[in-house]
Amino acid sequence: MKTIVFIWFCLLSGIRSNSELEKMPEKQVAPVINNLEEFQQNLPGYLNTSNKVAVLLDYDGTLAPIADNPSKTKMPVELEAILRKIAKHPEVFLAVISGRGLKDVQKQVNIEGITYAGNHGLEIEYPDGSRHDYELPTEIQKNYTNMVKELKEKVEKNGAWVEDKRVSLTYHYRDTPVELKDEQKVLAAEICKKYGFRPNQAHEAIEAKPPVNWNKGEAALYILKQKFGENWAQEVSVVFAGDDTTDEDAMRVLRGLGRSFRIASDAQIQTFADFRLPKQAVMTDLLKWIAGVYVS
Structure with a gap:
């Protein structure tokens, strides 16, 4: 009887059970991927043409190397060419989720037909021009x-x-x-x-x-639900990549539901990501891995 009462109390009060707590992800020292071949070796069959893929990417430090001034960032030529190619594929959904303001990240990436989220997801604009803005009190x-x-x-x-x-x-x-x-x-x-x-x-x-319950993780979930419905995890393979602490929010919520990649030179960095990329240049190989399945 006491056990039943305790479980009922937990349900009413919102306290998580031990089994629920065990499911909550913890940071780890993630295995490293250095090149295209290692994407293929570590993730055999994760991407295939029978499923759509949602590719969610940070911009600064991920699509473009960090510069001494935000206005000076630029995507490497080869990376940009591959990104534009996969963005056009009907089975690929592409979104850029950045800490930059929305108009700023749109200007930097400059690819039509994709979803953009600025200010860590507080501003979202879809390819048709419709928007979702988190209204601050x-x-x-x-x-x-x-x-x-x-x-x-x-x-x-x-x-x-x-x-x-x-x-x-x-x-x-x-x-x-x-x-x-x-x-x-x-x-x-x-x-x-x-x-x-x-x-x-x-x-x-x-x-x-701002002190609100909204970040890149919440934005990623919102975007996926809007595009693919509540059962998006069964409908689409998800790839997320980012390079700093704000990207960890997305890596945390996508753990077990997609595959995420943290760009970091520190071999011992603790992360919610599934894999670590040792440098930004490996992002070109990540996009080649996707293109190799859906474009080639």
């Missing part, structure tokens, strides 16, 4: 405006600058002298927290996201 919008103002006043100096993306921001300090970086980035993070925003470490930058 008025108080959060006010805090965002004040946060941007204070960051610009106090830490936009010594080569550092604030990238204002309307609902989230990135504080870039790549060009700040080494002896000043720690002090400025700590202060920037404190200012973000002061206004209730969540600072995340990125490549020589801090990304501040």
Whole structure:
């Protein structure tokens, strides 16, 4: 009787049982893939022409190498050519989910007919021009405006600058002298927290996201459900690739439902991804792997 009462209490209170907790993914040191042959060896049969494939990709550090300024990023010529080729295939669904503002990432990738998500998925635009925008509460919008103002006043100096993306921001300090970086980035993070925003470490930058239950993982699930329905996991094979902490949200929710790849040079990095790619250049081989099944 006590057992029945406890289970009923768990159901009412939302407490997860031990079996449910065991199913929750944990980070791991993922096996590495270095080239096209190793994609084929490690994932035999995962992609096949009897199933559609949904390819969800980050931009900075994934499709394009990290640059000293976001405006200078560019996809490698071979990678871009393959990406454009697979984007046209009717069995391939392609979406780019970026921390950049929506218009910015659209300009950088510049491929028609695909889905774009900006601001970590807070803004989504489909090929037909329809959109899904996560509406921030008025108080959060006010805090965002004040946060941007204070960051610009106090830490936009010594080569550092604030990238204002309307609902989230990135504080870039790549060009700040080494002896000043720690002090400025700590202060920037404190200012973000002061206004209730969540600072995340990125490549020589801090990304501040609003305090809402929405991230690249939620955006990925939303996009997949909108395109393929509630049973998308049975309808389509999913490939996700990203290179930083914000991409881990998508890797976590897709664990066991798709295959995800974390780009990282650190061989011991803990990740929710299924595999690690040691450098951005291996992304060209990932796209060749997809093209080899659906295009060739």
